[in-house]
Amino acid sequence: MYALLKEHVDDVRKLMIYDYENGVYVFSYDTQEDKSGFADLWFETFDEAVNYCIEKYKVIQDQWVVINDPKEGQQHDIIH
Known part of the structure; x- marks a missing residue:
């Protein structure tokens, strides 16, 4: 899922959360376009990742857009 930020923090304009088996x-983006992120952070759980986005970037539930997981071989930080 991803969220477009209304207020930019540390040049971040979009966030994406990618939940996988490990x-x-x-992912943090300096654009709202569909391009690779410029930074990423790893969390053990989905809730930790969401809470980080809420606390640091003030993301609210309505901002999140749910998207499909990338197919095998596709980048994880781009919307496909």
Whole structure:
């Protein structure tokens, strides 16, 4: 899932959470376009990742857009 930020924090304009079998990534983007992120953080659980986005970037539930997981071989930080 991803969220477009209304207020930019540390040049971040979009966040994406990617939940996979070995943990959860939060990708940070300096654009709202569909391009690779410039940074990522790893969390053990989905809830930890969501809470980080809420606390640091003030993301609210309505901002999240649920998307499909990437197919095998596709980048995890781009919407496919």
